[in-house]
Amino acid sequence: ISARCGNLFTEKNITSMISPADRDSCAKAINFTSPDLQNRIKQADEIWLASSWRPWQAPLVSESAVNLENVFGKQVIVFGRKNFGRIVPASLRFIPENNKLHYTNNLRLSHTQTNMLMRNTIPNNMFIDTSMLLCGSDDKCRIFDDKGNLLSIDGSHLTPAGARYFGSRLKTHPKIKRLITP
Numbered sequence: 022i023s024a025r026c027g028n029l030f031t032e033k034n035i036t037s038m039i040s041p042a043d044r045d046s047c048a049k050a051i052n053f054t055s056p057d058l059q060n061r062i063k064q065a066d067e068i069w070l071a072s073s074w075r076p077w078q079a080p081l082v083s084e085s086a087v088n089l090e091n092v093f094g095k096q097v098i099v100f101g102r103k104n105f106g107r108i109v110p111a112s113l114r115f116i117p118e119n120n121k122l123h124y125t126n127n128l129r130l131s132h133t134q135t136n137m138l139m140r141n142t143i144p145n146n147m148f149i150d151t152s153m154l155l156c157g158s159d160d161k162c163r164i165f166d167d168k169g170n171l172l173s174i175d176g177s178h179l180t181p182a183g184a185r186y187f188g189s190r191l192k193t194h195p196k197i198k199r200l201i202t203p
Contacts, residue, residue, distance in 0.1 A: 026050050028072040030085040030092075038077045053089075062093050071100040071151075073177065076131060079138040086147050098196060101139050103151045103187075104132040105162045105173040113164075113171065121165040126176075128152070133159050149197075154190050 022028040026047035027035050039047050051058065062068055068089050074082065086097040106126025116124055136152045137159065155172075156162035164172050170182030179187060191197050 022052050022072075023047065023050055024073040024075065024078075026052065027075075027078055027081070028070060028085075029053075029078060029081050030088045031081055033081065033084075035081070062089075062095065065095060068093065068095045068097045069100065070097065074102050074135055074139065076135045076138070079135050080142060082139060083143045083147075086143060097147055098149060099139070099143050099147050100149050101151045101153075102132055102136045103155055103177070103179075104128055105155075105164050105176045108164060108171075108173055108176045110171065110174060118169050121169040122163075122167065124165060125158075125161040125163050128156070128158075128160050128162055146196075149191075149194060154194060155187060 023043075023046075025043045026039060029035065030053045036044060036048075053059070070082070070086065070089075072078075082099055086099050089095070089097045106128050108126065132152070136150065140148060140150055152162070153159070166172060166182055166186045168182075170186075171180050172183035172186055174180055
């Protein structure tokens with residue numbers, strides 16, 4: 022479900038919150054009413070929601086997660102926003118290898134505000150603070166892993182090294198660790 026359209030399971034009419042440029046495509050898009058998606062959810066062990074959450078969506082995510090749990094009877098985990106700040110790969114090639122481990126970017130204010138709102142409104146048992154997991158801070162984030170590999174090419178999407186880094190961090194999170202520990 023496109024972030025532009027609102028990755029939400031709510032009966033509220035959110036059309037006015039969607040950008041006017043996206044309304045037509047969102048009206049035709051697959052969403053939680055899709056029988057195929059509902060069948061997949063019924064077959065799942067848990068429901069994981071991850072999106073590039075918009076500020077207007079943050080107050081509705083908690084309601085959406087609770088609705089999903091009530092309708093499908095599955096544990097819902099909501100992953101908060103991830104962001105590494107502005108990344109211009111060409112400018113990073115001049116950073117000495119020994120400085121990469123300590124190099125951080127400032128996070129966008131809209132990102133931190135949306136993430137904090139989600140952290141404060143989504144029940145703790147449902148929320149994984151992705152930004153804190155990856156960055157360990159509300160306002161700064163490292164952009165290289167311990168081997169000096171770039172974590173994101175554009176500040177939002179993970180590189181293969183970034184995906185491995187995220188996976189290794191996620192494996193140690195208590196809400197996920199319970200799933201992989203025999």
